[in-house]
Amino acid sequence: MVTLDDVRAARQRIQEHVYLSPCARSETLSRLSGCHAWLKLENLQMTGAYKERGALNKLSRLTAEERGRGLIAASAGNHAQAVAYHAGRMGVPVTIVMPEGTPLLKVANTRGHGAKVVLSGSNYDEAYAEARRLEAAEQRTFVHPFDDVDVIAGQGTVGLEVLEQVPDLDAVLVPVGGGGLVSGVAAAVKALRPSARVIGVETEVLPSMLASLEEQRLVTIEPATTLADGIAVKRPGEITFAHVQKLVDEIVTVSEEEIASAILYLLEKEKAVVEGAGAVGVAALLNHKVRLEGQRVVSIVSGGNIDVNVIARVIERGLVRDGRLVRIDVLLLDKPGQLARVSQVVASHKANVIEVHHSRAFSDRFGDAVLQLTLETRGLDHVEEILRALRERGYTVRRTA
Secondary structure, X not given: OOOHHHHHHHHHHHOOOOOOOOEEEEHHHHHHHOOEEEEEEHHHOOOOEOHHHHHHHHHHHOOHHHHHOOEEEEOOOHHHHHHHHHHHHHOOOEEEEEOOOOOHHHHHHHHHOOOEEEEOOOOHHHHHHHHHHHHHHHOOEEOOOOOOHHHHHHHHHHHHHHHHHOOOOOEEEEEOOOOHHHHHHHHHHHHHOXXXXXXXXXXXXXXXXXXXXXXXXXXXXXXXXXXXXXXOOOOOOHHHHHHHHHHOOEEEEEOHHHHHHHHHHHHHOOOOOOOHHHHHHHHHHHOOOOOOOOOEEEEXXXXXXXXXXXXXXXXXXXXXXXXXXXXXXXXXXXXXXXXXXXXXXXXXXXXXXXXXXXXXOOOOOOOEEEEEEEEEOOOHHHHHHHHHHHHHOOOEEEEOO
């Protein structure tokens, strides 16, 4: 088991090369969640995630012979960038095996740090198997992303910082994939403040740690696609599982829609660019997954490496869910002036028309037409106001999205 002394020693090794990330009090999140909430912003690290801590601690502990053979690692992205960056800084050659569906941003950044990238497999576990094959074939030194005591100790430095930044902490929410971060944080927090709760958060489509805890043995679950690709692990590590069993108070899960909402919340309200895995703790707070009312709570925002195309989709879906982007169908008589009349009603209620589609073929009756409008509005109440105004003028109208 990783001890507090291990974590403190890791801090001494890495502190000159790892950013002391802020732990920012959020008044908005506090109000929405009913607790006193802080955000530990690990998305601000050089490579965009906390993974630098464990990777650097591990690399610092390798012998000259182990470094001389060259490194190999498997990662969905953040561990890859961390190993590549610090190995490059040390002049150590490294190969990273990443799943074929890894976001392009993470692949490009890993290559940008000087690593050779091999894309293999449809998920982390398949990439891991290929990395292990290459390790044996090429006699390289493997750097595990989570199931390694030096990596866990490095990640535990997040916990030391959290306790210094919020000394009277009641609970900390930690994203969970393979379990390296939550194991390290728990090792530090439980040693220094045993009363504080350590709560892990997984995506509900891939809850491998929770399933393993429920079965009291390591469980491998079926792969799944998730916004939280950074914690998309089918099977936790043996070392991390032992730490979680002993030190972690609870594991909760959040849905894909809840993760998407949390990403949008962080972007819009906290002005923070956060990937899905980094947003799961905030998703748990916003959706009251655990009772923390009135308590002092830190959510670890573990990373910010999110593809801009994913951000665009998250924003659009969030706007639709909130009623700020809406699509309506209006049934019209197919004669001149009808479009102008509908547009006048929409304009009088201060909605913005984003897109217009006019169709005769899909109307219910011959001689009619369907006008499909995509509108930008102030929210659900505003949408209902517009629909009511159109119906009062005799139009048949329905919201379609």
